[in-house]
Amino acid sequence: MEPIHIFGTRLDYVIIIFYFLGILAFGSIFARFTRSTKDFFFGNQRFSWWLIAFSCIATTVGSYSFIKYSEVGFKFGLSSTMTYLNDWVIMGFFLLTWLPIIYFSRVSSVPEYFERRFDTKTRAMATTMILIYMIGYIGINLYTMAVALNALLGVDIFWSAVAVAVVCSIYVMAGGQTAVIMTDLLQGILLLLAGFSLFLIGLSVLGGWNNFWNLLPEALRLPFAKFNEPHEFPFVGIFWQDGISNNIAAYFMSQGMILRFLSVKSLSDGRKTLIFLLFVLMPLAAISASSAGWLGKAFVEAGLISRNTPSNAIFVVVANQLCRPGVFGFIMAALIAALMSTIDTLINAVSVVAINDIYRPYIIKGGSDKHYLFVARIISFMAGAAGILLVPLFQSFKSIYVAHGAFIASVTPPMVVVIILGSLWKRFTPSAAFSTLLGGSIAIAFSIKYPILITPFAHGVAPEGYIFMRAFYGITVSLLIGVLITLFTKPKDIQEIRGLVLGTIDDAKKIFKGGEINESRGKKVTGWLKVVDGQRILSFHRIAMNLMKAQPGDLIYLSDGKRWLGGLRSIHAKACEPHEGDTNTILISRDLVQEGELIEGRRHRAELIF
Numbered sequence: 001m002e003p004i005h006i007f008g009t010r011l012d013y014v015i016i017i018f019y020f021l022g023i024l025a026f027g028s029i030f031a032r033f034t035r036s037t038k039d040f041f042f043g044n045q046r047f048s049w050w051l052i053a054f055s056c057i058a059t060t061v062g063s064y065s066f067i068k069y070s071e072v073g074f075k076f077g078l079s080s081t082m083t084y085l086n087d088w089v090i091m092g093f094f095l096l097t098w099l100p101i102i103y104f105s106r107v108s109s110v111p112e113y114f115e116r117r118f119d120t121k122t123r124a125m126a127t128t129m130i131l132i133y134m135i136g137y138i139g140i141n142l143y144t145m146a147v148a149l150n151a152l153l154g155v156d157i158f159w160s161a162v163a164v165a166v167v168c169s170i171y172v173m174a175g176g177q178t179a180v181i182m183t184d185l186l187q188g189i190l191l192l193l194a195g196f197s198l199f200l201i202g203l204s205v206l207g208g209w210n211n212f213w214n215l216l217p218e219a220l221r222l223p224f225a226k227f228n229e230p231h232e233f234p235f236v237g238i239f240w241q242d243g244i245s246n247n248i249a250a251y252f253m254s255q256g257m258i259l260r261f262l263s264v265k266s267l268s269d270g271r272k273t274l275i276f277l278l279f280v281l282m283p284l285a286a287i288s289a290s291s292a293g294w295l296g297k298a299f300v301e302a303g304l305i306s307r308n309t310p311s312n313a314i315f316v317v318v319a320n321q322l323c324r325p326g327v328f329g330f331i332m333a334a335l336i337a338a339l340m341s342t343i344d345t346l347i348n349a350v351s352v353v354a355i356n357d358i359y360r361p362y363i364i365k366g367g368s369d370k371h372y373l374f375v376a377r378i379i380s381f382m383a384g385a386a387g388i389l390l391v392p393l394f395q396s397f398k399s400i401y402v403a404h405g406a407f408i409a410s411v412t413p414p415m416v417v418v419i420i421l422g423s424l425w426k427r428f429t430p431s432a433a434f435s436t437l438l439g440g441s442i443a444i445a446f447s448i449k450y451p452i453l454i455t456p457f458a459h460g461v462a463p464e465g466y467i468f469m470r471a472f473y474g475i476t477v478s479l480l481i482g483v484l485i486t487l488f489t490k491p492k493d494i495q496e497i498r499g500l501v502l503g504t505i506d507d508a509k510k511i512f513k514g515g516e517i518n519e520s521r522g523k524k525v526t527g528w529l530k531v532v533d534g535q536r537i538l539s540f541h542r543i544a545m546n547l548m549k550a551q552p553g554d555l556i557y558l559s560d561g562k563r564w565l566g567g568l569r570s571i572h573a574k575a576c577e578p579h580e581g582d583t584n585t586i587l588i589s590r591d592l593v594q595e596g597e598l599i600e601g602r603r604h605r606a607e608l609i610f
Contacts, residue, residue, distance in 0.1 A: 073293025077220025139390025195288025413474025
């Protein structure tokens with residue numbers, strides 16, 4: 001199909017340009033909250049669950065989502081929601097095992113977990129695979145953004161990708177994880193509003209829900225695709241490639257998503273984040289991201305747009321059809337929000353892995369934190385550049401969805417298997433982990449050259465759909481390698497892996513706190529901050545301590561009383577001995593005030609973590 005160009009009015013372009021500039025300025029504001037690598041990578045573990053949930057949805061509904069799922073919705077109807085509604089499969093595993101392991105073990109990257117759980121060579125292999133995964137993801141996001149800008153502005157796809165990469169890299173370089181979280185909060189809300197606004201306007205144009213429903217071909221009204229057809233979107237292929245391989249990779253392996261959960265103030269808030277994300281925001285996102293495709297099909301049947309409309313441009317075409325000048329610019333700005341929100345996370349995540357798993361341990365050991373922060377910002381820019389170089393590769397695929405599916409199914413299965421076995425099975429050995437990563441990757445490479453290897457795993461899917469079934473093939477082969485090698489090799493001593501595997505979570509909590517844990521559930525208290533001399537002093541009146549059910553040495557979370565800040569001004573610190581002064585006064589040292597961006601004399605809230 002010939003490319004299609006949709007040109008807006010001058011007002012639309014002004015809104016889009018100001019959005020770009022606004023996001024750049026908004027993200028850069030948070031540079032003052034970034035004074036260390038802990039701030040740059042993790043946002044200093046300060047944020048509330050609702051803020052992180054919206055940030056996660058902005059990352060999940062990322063650069064490919066509106067374009068990709070509108071295209072799928074246009075071709076296959078309501079079954080396009082399958083990929084957003086199957087995340088619940090991994091929820092229990094994530095909540096009860098992986099989240100507490102990564103949160104309490106204080107790992108700064110997934111490869112670091114692999115070294116502590118297994119050995120150095122497994123960490124090196126994992127580092128390589130995760131960098132390939134994340135840089136590839138940056139590339140496909142940039143490509144999707146470029147497709148949208150090509151349809152909107154007629155700008156060459158490659159140079160469109162360059163422009164987006166530069167903008168994202170600049171504000172990630174400036175503000176790090178805090179900038180990413182705060183900009184994604186704004187963008188997450190914007191993209192959900194824009195998607196639903198477009199859907200409601202479309203229903204109104206078509207004369208209501210009944211007319212829309214009747215215009216959809218019957219086959220497109222089903223919530224699930226057929227089991228093993230069509231080959232571009234079979235249910236079984238989507239389940240293994242997206243529901244299992246991609247979801248586990250996204251939540252367990254993707255450094256970008258893990259950084260989100262490492263930024264929450266507590267494990268409890270991390271669990272609230274996931275539950276709200278999966279059962280509220282993801283269903284909303286499924287509709288928001290796909291609905292333009294459903295409307296597009298109804299518009300074709302109603303004669304409102306051409307049957308020759310390219311499927312990968314359907315979102316832009318429908319938005320232009322429905323929106324008045326200015327509103328079209330707002331919708332395109334929302335698209336840009338979605339497109340940028342995943343790229344910024346991935347760029348930040350690449351810098352985390354590059355610094356903590358390559359630069360710090362092997363290139364410059366024992367450098368200053370200021371030096372590592374500077375290098376992290378440079379790597380952020382380099383990550384965007386590397387993604388640009390992959391744009392031509394993804395252009396060679398038949399569609400954006402096929403490109404994404406082929407990439408995920410080819411890269412993630414061995415890592416998925418090692419993460420599952422490593423966190424659940426104490427017996428799983430270092431030799432088995434390394435062999436699984438290497439052997440699984442080789443097996444997948446052979447399946448690309450010899451697709452016939454996938455036939456026994458294809459569930460009747462035609463060879464054209466093997467790009468999806470490669471995920472099931474890769475998981476099965478990797479699982480077989482891991483189990484067999486484990487049975488014939490020696491595991492690590494249980495003392496070496498405490499806190500890193502299911503059944504040892506309490507050990508992880510003790511290590512995290514540096515002492516015995518207190519899991520009492522007291523009340524939150526409020527008080528006025530008063531700065532005192534000393535190092536890391538945080539003292540409450542004994543009445544406040546009793547209300548929190550806290551003891552000296554317990555970990556306390558102290559935050560600004562303004563809840564809408566979401567933890568932007570907050571700190572974790574151990575409680576000192578209680579004071580006998582004013583019951584509403586919290587005594588705190590200046591170093592903690594400065595570290596948490598707290599304000600003396602303002603009312604603050606405190607709660608026991610454990």
